[in-house]
Amino acid sequence: MKRPERRDTGHTPTDIHLHRGSKTLELHYDDGQTFVLSAEYLRVYSPSAEVRGHGPGQAVLQVGKTAVGITRIEPVGHYALRIHFDDGHNTGLYSWDLLYDLGENQSQYWQDYLDSLAEAGYQREGGTAT
Template sequence: MSERWPKELRVSPDRKLLTITFDNDERFELSAEMLRVLSPSAEVQGHSPDQRITVGGKRNVAIMKMDPIGHYAVRITFDDMHDTGLYSWVYLYKLGSERATLWQNYLDELNEKGLSRDPVR
């Protein structure tokens, strides 16, 4: 995949959806929940594959703000105060283009670990 550049990033009024359009006119809608649970941060991904954690309970998470990081990424702050992931254009393109597979893998991991998308009450 050659590197793609975003033309537009738009957060929905309810803050639950990020729509990103790339320079090849591909457009992806990524839920705040998916962005949060697949955060590229070390907190979620760990420092090696065996340290990666499965984050549950984020069904209702919302995007609070987005800050550009140079010309290559955006930092997303979620309403649960997670803000350590830098979402590169390459990573956002991967999330969009592989969304169905990545999301199903996440749902399968939740099931295997007895976790839920719903917040703990």
């Protein structure tokens, strides 16, 4: 599964909304971009070492996260969010740049995830979410 690259976009969110009912995080950026990211998508692309590993090739494919939700978001300085998921996961900091990258490349990263699930012999339960 292709992992988002860390890059400096220089974009900062101007508004952030957690929608618990739809299990999405809505981000409005200073360049006019708006992204709506599902909790499942954010969870499977967590920047934590638990998900990404400690080096190249050590990423752990996340399965069974269809129903995961976000219990709360916590700002970290002026550069990131800590996202608390209802499955207990809350490690890894989602920088503004990472969130922008996840939004900008959402359809490609989501397809990469679905392809990785299929290659590993898993099928995503439930409908479609991105």
